[in-house]
Amino acid sequence: MGDTLLRAPTDRRYRLKKIWDRWVPFILSLGLFFAILTVVALLFTVVTTGFHRISWNLILNYPSANPYEAGMRSAILGSIFTVGLSALICIPLSIATAIYLIEYAKGRRFSEVLSYNIANLAGVPSIVFGVVGLGFLVYGLGLGRSVISGAFTLSVLILPLVTITCVEALRTVPDDLRFGAYALGATTLQVVSKIVLPRSLPMMLTGGILGISRALGEAAPILVISGLIFIREDPVSLFSKFTVMPLQLYNWISRPQAAFIELSSAGIIVLLLILLALNSAAIASRQWLMKRVI
Amino acid sequence: MEIDYKKVVSKDVTDLGLFKDSDVVIKTEDLYVSYRDKLAIDRINLEFYKGYITAIIGPSGCGKSTLLRSLNRMNDLIQGAKVGGKVYFNGVDIYSKEIDPVFIRSRIGMVFQRPNPFPFSVFENVAFGLRVNGFKLTKEELRARVKDSLEKAALWDEVKDRLDAHAYSLSGGQQQRLCIARAIAIEPEVILLDEPTVSLDPLSTAKIEELLRSIKNDYTIILVTHNMLQAARVSDITAVMMPDENMVGRIIEYGATSEIFTKPKDKRTEDYISGRIG
Numbered sequence: 001m002g003d004t005l006l007r008a009p010t011d012r013r014y015r016l017k018k019i020w021d022r023w024v025p026f027i028l029s030l031g032l033f034f035a036i037l038t039v040v041a042l043l044f045t046v047v048t049t050g051f052h053r054i055s056w057n058l059i060l061n062y063p064s065a066n067p068y069e070a071g072m073r074s075a076i077l078g079s080i081f082t083v084g085l086s087a088l089i090c091i092p093l094s095i096a097t098a099i100y101l102i103e104y105a106k107g108r109r110f111s112e113v114l115s116y117n118i119a120n121l122a123g124v125p126s127i128v129f130g131v132v133g134l135g136f137l138v139y140g141l142g143l144g145r146s147v148i149s150g151a152f153t154l155s156v157l158i159l160p161l162v163t164i165t166c167v168e169a170l171r172t173v174p175d176d177l178r179f180g181a182y183a184l185g186a187t188t189l190q191v192v193s194k195i196v197l198p199r200s201l202p203m204m205l206t207g208g209i210l211g212i213s214r215a216l217g218e219a220a221p222i223l224v225i226s227g228l229i230f231i232r233e234d235p236v237s238l239f240s241k242f243t244v245m246p247l248q249l250y251n252w253i254s255r256p257q258a259a260f261i262e263l264s265s266a267g268i269i270v271l272l273l274i275l276l277a278l279n280s281a282a283i284a285s286r287q288w289l290m291k292r293v294i
Numbered sequence: 295m296e297i298d299y300k301k302v303v304s305k306d307v308t309d310l311g312l313f314k315d316s317d318v319v320i321k322t323e324d325l326y327v328s329y330r331d332k333l334a335i336d337r338i339n340l341e342f343y344k345g346y347i348t349a350i351i352g353p354s355g356c357g358k359s360t361l362l363r364s365l366n367r368m369n370d371l372i373q374g375a376k377v378g379g380k381v382y383f384n385g386v387d388i389y390s391k392e393i394d395p396v397f398i399r400s401r402i403g404m405v406f407q408r409p410n411p412f413p414f415s416v417f418e419n420v421a422f423g424l425r426v427n428g429f430k431l432t433k434e435e436l437r438a439r440v441k442d443s444l445e446k447a448a449l450w451d452e453v454k455d456r457l458d459a460h461a462y463s464l465s466g467g468q469q470q471r472l473c474i475a476r477a478i479a480i481e482p483e484v485i486l487l488d489e490p491t492v493s494l495d496p497l498s499t500a501k502i503e504e505l506l507r508s509i510k511n512d513y514t515i516i517l518v519t520h521n522m523l524q525a526a527r528v529s530d531i532t533a534v535m536m537p538d539e540n541m542v543g544r545i546i547e548y549g550a551t552s553e554i555f556t557k558p559k560d561k562r563t564e565d566y567i568s569g570r571i572g
Contacts (some may be wrong), residue, residue, distance in 0.1 A: 106373070
C-alpha cells in the first residue's frame, strides 16, 4: 500500500503541471534577458566610442571649444553640489512625511488623499518641475539661475519617489513591535524613534539613494533652471551659476564634430561610474545599518 | 474523552460571594466595542480582583482579545474600533477625557499572543519600559530591576550569562517569558495576557503557567485563553464568553473557576468545556 502512495500520478493533467512548473522560470527570465541586453548594448556602444577619450582632462578641465582640451569639471562639481544639496533637503522631508502618514495620520481621510497625491506627483513629467522652479524660485523668489534653485527643484522632483519608499519602509515594521512598545506606556514619538525608525532606516536610505540617482540623471528641469550655458568656473556658493553632467553631455552630443561625440561617450562613462559608486556606498551602508539594528 | 477538571482546578477561590467589597482593581460596566459600526462585544459587566488570576475563555472570534484590549486602551490603536460603556481602574473611568492612555498602559501591562521582543539585547528589552517611562535609576538600580524582573519571569537562570545576547537568539518560550519580564519591570498593577502560550510547546507553556501562579499575589492578572485546561489549571476566576446569534460576544457565565468547571450553570458552558462545541 505504501508503494502506491509514493508513486506519482501519471495522468495528462499532472504531467502538464510538471512541464509548466519547469518552463515558467525560463519564460519569466526572458524579461530579465531583455533588460540585460539593453544595458549591454548601451555599455558596448558607449565604451567602444568613448573609452579612449577618458582622461584627467575630461575630469579636471573646464569646457572648451577644442574637443581635445574640453572637460566637464564645472558640470561634475555642479552635479555633486546640486544633487547633494537636494538630497539634504529631500530625505529628511520624505522621512518626516512618511512618519506622519503612517504613524500619526494612518486611516484618516486626509492621509489617504495625501498619499494619492504623492503617488500622482511621481508621475508628473520632470520638465514641469523645471518650469515651476523657474517661475517660483528663479523669478518669483528671485533666487536666480543658481545652485539653490536647481537643488530645490530637484528635491521636489524626487520627493514623491523617496517618500513612497519611506512609507513602504515603515510598512515593513511589524505592528507587533509597535503594540509591544505602546503596551509598555511608550508615546508615539518614543515608538517611532526607538522602535520603528531604527528598523526602517536602512530601507529609507535605499530610497534616498534611488532618488539621488534619479536626480543625477535629470537634464530637463535643470535645462530650464540654469539654461544651456557655457561655464568656466566652479560653483562656489549657493547662488553660483551652475551646470550639470547630463546638460554638458547634451551639449557635446548636439555638436557636429565627431571628437565631441566621442567625448560625450567618455562623459557618460564617468557619469555611470559616479552612479555605480553612489549605489555601492548605499548598499554598503545599508548592510552596515542592518547588522546593527536587526 | 471527558476531562476530569476536578483534578486540575485551583481551590483558592470557591465562592465569588466572598469577594464582595474586596479589592476590585478593574471593573467594567456595560462595556461594548464595535468595529466600523459592527458590534463585537456587548454588555460586559465584570470585576477583576487583586491577587487573583481571572481567565476569559471562549471559542475563537468571540471577542476575548477585543475585551482584553479595551481594558488598557489598546483598542485606541486599532482602526475603526469604538469603545462604549465604562471601564473603571481603581475607581477611575479610563475612557474619561482627562485620562492619558499612555499612562494607563504603563499601569496595565500586556503580553501578546506571539512573543514580540524588540530587536535589542535581552537586557535592553527589559530596560525599555523603564527608559520610556522615565524611571530615574542609577546603573546599579537598573541592573537590579532587570534581574528582579527576569527572576520573577523565571528566565534569569537561563539568560544571566547572556544578557547582551540578541533577544531573537532565545527560544520562543524564552522570548515570551522575556515579554512577561518586560511587562513586570515597570511594576504595573495589572497584567493582561492574550493567549500567551498558543505558539509555544507544552513545556514552555507549563513554565509560563507556573510563573503566573508564582507572581499572582502581587498583581491582578487577566488571562485570555481558548485552552480550557489552561484556564482550569491557572485561574481562580473564570468568565465564559460566547458569540450570540448576531456574532456579538457576551459573557454567559462568570464565577469561581472550581465552580465553572465542575458545576457549570449554563448549558453552553457545559458543552464548551466538555469539548462538544467550540
